[in-house]
Amino acid sequence: MELRNITKSFGDKKVLDKVNLNVKEGSAIVILGPSGCGKSTLLRCINGLEKTDDGELVFNNIKYGDEKTNWRNIRGQIGMVFQSYELYPHMNVLDNLLLSPTKVQKRDKNEVKEMAISLLKRVGLDDRLKSYPHQLSGGQKQRIAIVRALCMNPKLMLFDEVTASIDPEMVYEVLQVIRDLKNEGMTMIIVTHEMGFAKSASDHVIFMDSGNIVEQSSPNDFFSNPKEERTKQFLNKFLHL
Amino acid sequence: MNLNVDYMISIIPLMTSAATYTIKITVLGVFFSFLIGIAGNIVYYYKIPFLSGFFKGYTEISRNTPIIAQLFFLFFGLPQVGITLSGFVCGVIALSFLGGSYMVEALRSGIESVSKIQKESGFALALSKTQILVYIILPQALRTSLQGLFANVIFLLRESSLIGAIAVPELMHVARSEISMFFRTEEVLLMLTFYYIILIAPISIFFTFLEKRLRYAR
């Protein structure tokens, strides 16, 4: 996945300013940055929830993002998980998982169901097949939301502050799922405020501020030896929390 | 009050056939109103240019003119230009024309209650706009709109009592003419109330049942 000079404004407010980013296959990138700096917008541009004003998106060596883009095809290959889970409240867990694979990808229901169950087993929720979202905790809902995206067989996963609304004691179980995904070689872009996770589970850390990438480096360098002043300020805030 | 029970029993067949007429006209009116409600919301959802304006105009007219005016137009006005419709057809059209705008609004509030990000999560999972409407928005919207839809059904049942103005044999009209012939006002009014309660009760039970069935969240 590659972003070249991606630019995006809302009205006359520039939210992304010529952002360049290269995500190698199989790598996990963490994006850090203060609230409002454009992290969500960046992820949303990648799967077309926001249309870019300028720049190029490249996925699997194919440019996309212009008017001719078949967004549904792109979205079928790029999974996204939101802070607020967004499970469908009127459907039980299984139906949540089956909807897109059967209706969009036209896959066989039993095949998807088998896949869904084995994924649920891995996140420890295979006994929740018939539960409704309101019967689940935040951590459980988020693990289901991740499984729902995985049922599409995505090649890239986008995570937008997926632990931000979850009770602290349940954050771990969600992060563990993402960590496992990384170990299996999933390509991921992860927006988070979990510094420990960023340090231990990512291949590359990006720091954004006001629509720009200010600094990027390996997690070790980033946390032990930040170069930019703004990065230092940001990290200090977290240390003194 | 000295009620003549024998008289009340004697008008049961008459009142029952009038109630049947009221049911028929209301059921059809509710059915077509609901279709208009769905149609209007489809137009709004896809932002279809010309039709969106059309539905806005229609809503204004439908909400701001009394059903009597619409009835008279259909029943007395149209024959002037050579279109003659039966009283029953006029009643169904007027009721649907009135109810349609109410159904559009009731459904719309339900549709708008589904959050933007919920829809986006559907888009992120590669669903089409139509699939999002069918599988995600409508099931949630119908549940949210249920109270409003119920209120509209009762409203249309009540409004059907005005259709007697063009002399069709619905409950209210039959009761009125019965009173004017035999002057047994108390008996007839009591029976009339009884019949409307009989009509409303199953609707109420039906919606309570639906509400229970659809209660998945919280």
Ligand SMILES: Nc1ncnc2c1ncn2[C@@H]1O[C@H](COP(=O)(O)OP(=O)(O)O)[C@@H](O)[C@H]1O
């Ligand atoms: N749909 C929108 N319309 C107008 N402004 C928006 C919209 N979405 C985001 N913004 C603005 O863009 C900026 C970046 O937002 P966002 O990408 O959500 O930041 P982050 O995820 O880093 O907190 C913010 O100032 C926000 O107010």
Ligand SMILES: [Mg+2]
């Ligand atoms: Mg955000």
